[in-house]
Amino acid sequence: MTRSAAAPCYFGASGAEMFGVYHPPQAAADRDVGVVVCPPMGREYLKTHRALRQLALHAARSGFHALRFDYRGCGDSAGEPASFGLREWAQDVASAADELKDRSGVGRVAFVGLRLGATLAVLAAGGRRDVEGLVLWEPVLDGPGYLGEIVDRDRAFWRSLEVAVEPPDESGTVGIIGFPVSRSLHDALHGLTLTPARRPARRALLIRGDELRGEAAFLERLRGLGVVVESAVTPVDPIWADGGEMNRALIPAATFQRAVSWLEANVA
Amino acid sequence: MKERAILFGRDALSGVVTPAIGAAAATGVVFLGAGILHRVGPNRMHVALARALAAAGLPSLRFDFSGIGESDVGTGQMTYDERTRRETQDAMDALAAAERVDRFLLFGLCSGADSAVRVAVADPRVRGAVLVQPYSFTRPGYTLEHYGRRLVTRSFWTRLLRGGVSPRQTAAELLRTLRPRPSGEADADDLSRSWRMPEPSAIVAAVTALLARGTDLLFVYSRPSPAEYNYRTIIRPRIEGGGTAGRAQVETFTESDHTFMRLAHQARLVLRVVEWARGRMQDGANAMGTRRTA
Numbered sequence: 001m002t003r004s005a006a007a008p009c010y011f012g013a014s015g016a017e018m019f020g021v022y023h024p025p026q027a028a029a030d031r032d033v034g035v036v037v038c039p040p041m042g043r044e045y046l047k048t049h050r051a052l053r054q055l056a057l058h059a060a061r062s063g064f065h066a067l068r069f070d071y072r073g074c075g076d077s078a079g080e081p082a083s084f085g086l087r088e089w090a091q092d093v094a095s096a097a098d099e100l101k102d103r104s105g106v107g108r109v110a111f112v113g114l115r116l117g118a119t120l121a122v123l124a125a126g127g128r129r130d131v132e133g134l135v136l137w138e139p140v141l142d143g144p145g146y147l148g149e150i151v152d153r154d155r156a157f158w159r160s161l162e163v164a165v166e167p168p169d170e171s172g173t174v175g176i177i178g179f180p181v182s183r184s185l186h187d188a189l190h191g192l193t194l195t196p197a198r199r200p201a202r203r204a205l206l207i208r209g210d211e212l213r214g215e216a217a218f219l220e221r222l223r224g225l226g227v228v229v230e231s232a233v234t235p236v237d238p239i240w241a242d243g244g245e246m247n248r249a250l251i252p253a254a255t256f257q258r259a260v261s262w263l264e265a266n267v268a
Numbered sequence: 269m270k271e272r273a274i275l276f277g278r279d280a281l282s283g284v285v286t287p288a289i290g291a292a293a294a295t296g297v298v299f300l301g302a303g304i305l306h307r308v309g310p311n312r313m314h315v316a317l318a319r320a321l322a323a324a325g326l327p328s329l330r331f332d333f334s335g336i337g338e339s340d341v342g343t344g345q346m347t348y349d350e351r352t353r354r355e356t357q358d359a360m361d362a363l364a365a366a367e368r369v370d371r372f373l374l375f376g377l378c379s380g381a382d383s384a385v386r387v388a389v390a391d392p393r394v395r396g397a398v399l400v401q402p403y404s405f406t407r408p409g410y411t412l413e414h415y416g417r418r419l420v421t422r423s424f425w426t427r428l429l430r431g432g433v434s435p436r437q438t439a440a441e442l443l444r445t446l447r448p449r450p451s452g453e454a455d456a457d458d459l460s461r462s463w464r465m466p467e468p469s470a471i472v473a474a475v476t477a478l479l480a481r482g483t484d485l486l487f488v489y490s491r492p493s494p495a496e497y498n499y500r501t502i503i504r505p506r507i508e509g510g511g512t513a514g515r516a517q518v519e520t521f522t523e524s525d526h527t528f529m530r531l532a533h534q535a536r537l538v539l540r541v542v543e544w545a546r547g548r549m550q551d552g553a554n555a556m557g558t559r560r561t562a
Contacts, residue, residue, distance in 0.1 A: 004340050008273035008282055019273065021338060049306050075308050076284050076315065162423055163523045166530045178311035178529035
């Protein structure tokens with residue numbers, strides 16, 4: 001069995017270290033673009049961990065340097081989720097991009113984000129000039145819609161057990177499918193409409209199944225900022241969504257292939 | 269406390285070491301993965317526990333079994349039981365080398381708890397184990413108890429009358445779990461055909477052997493649950509009143525779920541496990557004394 005050559009590491013400021021896994025290129029082509037994989041949050045992070053590892057391996061086999069990482073307060077990274085919010089996590093995407101450039105020597109990056117990870121990728125890219133491309137896989141464009149969706153999922157889970165939903169704690173933090181959402185994060189999501197102020201990248205690929213709420217305005221905004229946008233409508237498996245069942249992890253290989261092929265053709 | 273990512277063992281498994289803060293014990297904690305979840309555990313439970321245990325002076329290692337999470341698929345031909353035992357022992361060796369510990373407490377949920385029992389039986393370095401929802405297989409007795417309990421609730425009849433309960437589906441579920449089948453047969457819904465309910469006699473033999481050896485066990489359950497039913501009907505009758513019963517403790521959570529998704533339950537679980545682990549340090553598990561770490 002061939003080893004993946006993946007290199008786990010910690011990076012970032014002392015006391016706020018982030019866990020990451022660097023995937024060096026596994027092909028003759030050694031591209032000058034690094035791929036930063038931005039995971040979703042909470043339960044969706046757990047559900048998609050396996051799939052996003054496979055996506056990074058696909059990218060590495062295509063000759064890209066790739067980095068997966070956990071935001072502060074998430075996964076193996078330092079801190080508690082209630083201490084951070086969208087702004088900090090967007091900074092973490094930027095830190096991961098810098099780490100990948102330092103580690104691999106690439107001069108440019110592309111962000112591949114899933115769900116809220118795609119949203120954070122757009123926010124992070126707006127402050128940089130080295131982002132060649134964005135692959136936005138079911139991005140959260142409409143915060144209230146996203147909140148409603150995960151709250152509904154949480155309620156359906158507890159209803160299936162005939163158990164009452166857990167009330168917020170004294171700080172206002174609520175548990176949503178096992179993960180804490182602080183009042184400040186809740187408010188930030190509630191006020192979120194993804195409207196980039198600056199051009200985040202030269203090119204972008206949007207991957208989605210059903211039409212996303214706010215999609216038309218978002219794409220128009222990107223085009224208005226000079227981004228060459230492609231939209232891929234695929235039968236996307238909602239691999240991030242479930243009630244309580246954990247022992248299912250779908251690997252949507254066709255979606256990976258679409259994303260990596262687009263990266264090869266557009267940013268490499 | 270600065271965590272470190274490591275690769276260890278014959279198959280270069282991926283893990284994270286959490287060193288103790290301050291005085292470190294000679295005892296370390298190893299977290300075993302549950303199902304296909306990667307090493308952070310359900311609801312990030314292993315991370316929260318590792319850091320709370322570090323504050324109490326116990327270093328730990330959480331890792332991914334081969335083919336799960338960050339670990340590549342393993343080499344060699346082994347059964348599931350052999351592989352999980354060998355890889356957990358590799359993890360114990362790695363933590364021993366990294367943090368200079370020579371005895372261990374194991375933590376496992378669901379299939380991780382089942383694996384923890386097998387490792388503890390095989391390796392005397394294991395001085396205790398937290399077994400969360402072990403032997404979580406639905407047996408006919410649980411099904412009858414479960415439906416019997418539901419039949420006397422108002423919510424069941426309300427849902428039935430409103431069409432929220434499918435009589436056909438309920439009957440099919442009942443028949444499926446009540447169908448006689450040989451012990452040890454895997455449930456058709458199990459992800460791994462290798463993960464199966466041991467014979468009740470084998471469960472009793474393993475648990476009583478561990479207690480007789482002086483291994484402390486903390487059983488943790490949600491109630492009602494198949495795992496809790498199996499404890500109540502298989503394990504408890506055989507250890508109650510025995511001379512070793514004091515080594516077994518039980519913690520149950522009502523209005524909970526298999527992985528303790530309520531935030532209040534997660535906090536309570538961390539406190540309970542740390543309290544229990546501290547007790548194991550004081551019970552001579554830390555006979556070699558403590559040492560300062562950087």
